[in-house]
Amino acid sequence: MTAHTSSLNVQNALLAALVPLPSICFYLAMLRYSIPDVDGVGRDETFWNARWGALCKWGVRHPLGLLNVLFFLNVNLLFWFISFVQHSTWLIDLYWSILPVMITHYFSSHPLALYDQLRSKAVTLLVWIWSIRLTHSYFRRENWNWGEREDWRFSNLRKKHVKNWWWISFFIVYVSQQIFLVGICLPLYAIHRSQLPWTFWDALATGICVSGITIAYFADTQLYRFVRGNSLLRELGGPTAPVLEKGLWFYSRHPNYFGEQLWWWGLALYSWSVRQGWTVVGTCINSCCLAYVTVLVERKLLLKKTRTSAYKRYQQSTSVWIPWFKAELD
Template sequence: MVIDLNPTFHSIYPVLFIPFSLLQLMFHSFRTIIPVLVGWFYQSHPRAVADPLRSITSMTLLCLWSARLTHSYFRREEWQLGAREDWRFTDMAKICGRHWPWLSFFAAYLSQHVMLMGITWPFFTIHSSGLPWDPLWDFLATATAVTGIVIACIADTQLQSFKVRNELRKAAGLEPVLINESGLFYYSRHPNYFGELLWWWGVGLFAFRLGQPIVLCGALINTLAMIPVTIMVEERMMRKPERVEAFREYCRVTSVWVPWPRA
């Protein structure tokens, strides 16, 4: 039995979030919650049909992912909602000038909405198929998703610890460490991104097992979208002259996303 898609549910929040953007309550604080609402919508739909174990497992993992990302967001923002705008949007606003208030709907919200629809598509497939749990394939999907969550959680914690240590060094009158090369960051320049991508590919594997490989397009789009994000982050790292040479060497020997032995 196929669940009817609800276009109103999928299209209303980009419009409603425009006022929040102008108040600097940016999209990222909501991005951690929206996928859970979408997943719950599919799971609780009257016409939903799904293997109970797959449904419970995927939704539990989705809630864990949301809790991890929400905690990371508030920890980074020092437990304040909307205390500051995402620096990438700030840079875009400076470039666009007075046109940013209306351009932000397309650049910052509608584009993210399309991506969110793609990455949550597997939950529609999961809750529209009663195919029994497969001990091999569904376990692979679960293991991939869990590994992604764990890697992202560890990387976020290590990055936060690095920032705190540098703040303590500054307070003590010491020079800050220019490059974070500890923990997972020794093997990957962006292990947190890799964990996030791996999580969504794991979710896609659930739906792939159900005969809907097309849903992997969501994970693919998310991966492609991470390329310009990575470029922007690394360009920002190069803005400080004292860090340019060290960061170039770090890039030369260290993998971009996938944790890998150094060159």
């Protein structure tokens, strides 16, 4: 690692640690303001104090509304501005695995939070485990570098819309992420708005979530070893394997996506347990989006001529998402 790369890593790591502070500081200040004065002394109702008080009261009454406002200001606008300076949208890729943890603690600590302790603790622990797994997978893929590259889909769009990327990126990269991330985290809101006791559905949801995390971990690990092995063979001048067909990838073309979806639908099942089934709308949107991403990934894989025929045969014999037995080919 060069001195420049090391310095850039430190800068990006510091940046990643600092970017959520505006929302965190505002929320903590709001919580402090919402606590009644224990000494009975009223607050100084100056013009600005009155406006601040009105904002805090609105945030207390509307947890979902406040979450969306903070997301828009802190993620959409701030991350968007940073992407201009750095010419990269890498931050949103990293924070995809961090924001659900922050949202979980936001809902559980909100003044209107009302929940079953066992369900809340189980879900919070699961979200942390999911986040650690996905964050580890992200850094392992990026060779433990901070902000070395951005998502290939955004890079392709940047090249395609060179002149208009400055405003297109705001909607495609950031506003869309607000829809997806806040949407799939709606079950976390439902969980922390109900005191219904733990049921069979919660136990089933826990099992599904654990299964999803486990499958995604092993699928990502197998893919990482495959890519790394091919890189070493390429450096040595040897033949590389065109398609990964071992482990979970023998039964599914995208077991990592399957595991990820299993996780989110397991989380959605908790909202069914607390009779808030409407919150699965975000999970449905996320699944539809990932189905489209699957198409994009497979198109990209077919572009490389050395693997085209092998991957087409793989497509014909192997299930897309759900692991299943191989189809017989002539």
